[in-house]
Amino acid sequence: MPIDVDWCEYDVVVVGSGGAGSHAAQAAAATGARVLVVSKDPIGCSDTKISEGIATVRESGSNDDSEETLSENLKMAGGDLPVNAITDAFAADSKDAYDAYRMQGLRPDIDAERDTPKPLPLPMGGHTRRRSVGHRNSGVAFGHANWNAVVQGDSIDYLEDSWFLDLVTEESDHGAKTVAGGLIYHAALGKLIAVKTSSVVIACGGLSTLYFPKTDTMRGNTGDSYAIAARAGADLVDMEQVQFLPFCLASPPSYEGLLVGEPVTASYLGVLRDRNGKVILDGVFLRTRAECSSAIMRAVEDGRGSPNGGAYLDMTANKRPPRSGPYFMRFLESALPSAYKVARQAMSKAAANCEEPWEVRPSAHYMMGGIRADEHGAAVAGDGDGSAERGLTGLFTAGQAMGGVFGANRLGSTSLTEGAVFGRRAGAAAAALARRSQSRKIREDLFRPLIEATRARFGQKGDCAAAGLKLELQKAAWIDIGPVRTADRIAEMERVLSDLEAKLERVVIPEYAEWNQAFIEFEELRNLIASARAVSVASRERDGSLGGHVRLDGKQISPFSQPYSTVVTQNAARDWQVRRVERDRTPLKQILSFKYQDMKRKAQVKWLRMLPAGMQDRALEKKYLAVMGAGGAAEEVMPGGTNAAVGEATQA
């Protein structure tokens, strides 16, 4: 018997229930729209919930911060790939978006003197101001806020255990496409749900599962956002720009890929070393994530990597001095509590105490490219920054799904803010479109081809298992379109993808409707393959090293050259196409002044490293005192000791 189909109609459908999705739903509902949130994982169980819980809040650390400074930081870090209007929107909304989290229960520590949320003692790499606000219980505290907003349900309905499979679109006589709805697989009910709507906000995260287990993100990041948008004909932008976090674990196996530190936690004296102990990067705490990842991967490719394909983060010089050492340890424990907790559990005691270097390897963390959109999250197409008039009408996006915000490098603490900023904007824009479309009658026959094709998958015969094919894909993706790439490797990836695409049609799927894991694996694999296609063709077009990855067969792309972004589309014949769009270059004077300031700060640390031990210790103590205060960092409140945890105690 074919799987049942239920029908429903909403003003706005939001796919995803993390930071971006929950804010989009709230913003749309606040205008009176009827909203449906569709989530494959339980509500709020997203990358936001498992993040380090650090958010960018403009002006939280100093009065000399401004919208212009923040926007410029994002754009410079991103190699001029970010869209001006988008980074400006981020900077303008960052405080209000953060307050939206607080309305739902997020409670930071407060700097009583400044009457602001209290930022970390040091600016995170690439930020020129202190404005990264950490939270007790890290991302879990944000997870509560997102959950609160969706579950409370002020004119928001939601479905969990529900996979949004594809968009349904309608084409006008002159070829313009408009969203008409989508098809959902509700695994818990064992039903398909066809939803009619004029506005869909895609906010269902990234594609890091492509690199599993070399990733520190949620399993659900199977590229759904990009694959769904591309299949509907939308543009994707900067898809070669996958962010790899430099300081993640390479072993033991149960911890592989998990985050243990950020450039900033390396503090004043942390350096990266290769297998022979040679320093491959100094001043680590002032570096961007991309600089650190690239230094590690170049050493690995050169045969100087650590046993598990990484390098060594050496923070022993911070720990050793008698006066400043204890401050450093408190800084390390408090700046990224959950990452440090992972380090303590996974590594030896000596390493956790920073008496030995840490073996670290980059992990896929974030897709900086994504659905090409404007500053309201509306899908765009056309030259330059594109226009919503030419894009797929009714498609909106926010969070990791959205491109154009970060370009070639995303600064630490920006993604939590991004989710809320563009979630709110996309939700409001989606609701406004829904109001304009109120009289529209959406025809059921538009849905029929997709419904029939999906029904036919249940009971598909063959000789392949999607779970096995996924492992093949993940292995190839790390080698061929991971942190290190060459034209040959990208070509090899495309060969693997063609092979997998053929095998997809031979995946065995049983007929039963309720929680059909084989069907779920099939759908997620299909999305992973489509996303890998987008990354591959974009990487082919990007012929030098920039940001997130190293091109061994190309030069470093200079910040003084004309910046461009890659735009990827899937045409009606299902072929993947790529082209370039030009971006504005930051004025020369501004780049030079930024570079000068950057070099100055790095030189200051170099000087610090040269001081005799006693003087160095006192200088550092003074620095820590200045940023942390005499009491040091606030003591961290964790939900309970590891001994108390059910997860840890197996001898029950």
Place this chain on the structure above:
Amino acid sequence: MKVEIVTRRGGEEAVVEYDYVRRDENEKPMILDVLLQAQATEMPDLAFRYGCRARNCGVCTVDINGRPRIACRARIKEGDRISPMATLPALSDLVVRRDGVARQMRGRLATAGQGNDLNVEAPDDYHALTGCIECYACLHECPMHARNFGGGLPEDQTPENRPDPAEGYRYGNPFSLLKLQRIRIDPLTSEAGKAAALNNAIDLGLDACVGCKGCKCGVGIDLMGKVVRPMLEAASDRLDSKI
């Protein structure tokens, strides 16, 4: 290393013995390591939930020998039996239906009012409660939650007699009480909001906590000390008749 995995398709339960191959001789695998390897080898469509692998997302909880464990951070040993959490209705293999718990909280939560000064410090206990990862380990042996199933477990009931999770369960549990207590100690909650939170706790069956020996949290939050007892104290005059 041999372990047992309880599987379920179309309501039919089976026990599969799986032989885990250690990745190095000293490996003490987590439960999740076993499930991932089983799926990669002999059981390609084995259904189980997982997310972050770092005990943060709360979705991978399963029962080991009848007790809830967070699969990504609990080690497994020879002969252990992995089964779905018994406190929620089983869907497929190790996947249970979770949404009846969250749905009971619809309309019972709070949002800070416009115009509040958001720059206020919350008490330490507030942060202790926001450490909850929603793993639902606390449902184990909870008499309040068991009321949803006539005092037992979902699988003790015939499918027709089980409550519909889509409606939200009638009776609460330590997790829902934690959410309400969080509202009560939030400095931005109005007096009316605090009273409503307590009323909701009573409505969800707080009286079941009277005389209960206590609940255990999956991530070590002191549920009795920070959630249940403060609520019982605040509601004592209204629960007297039942003590």
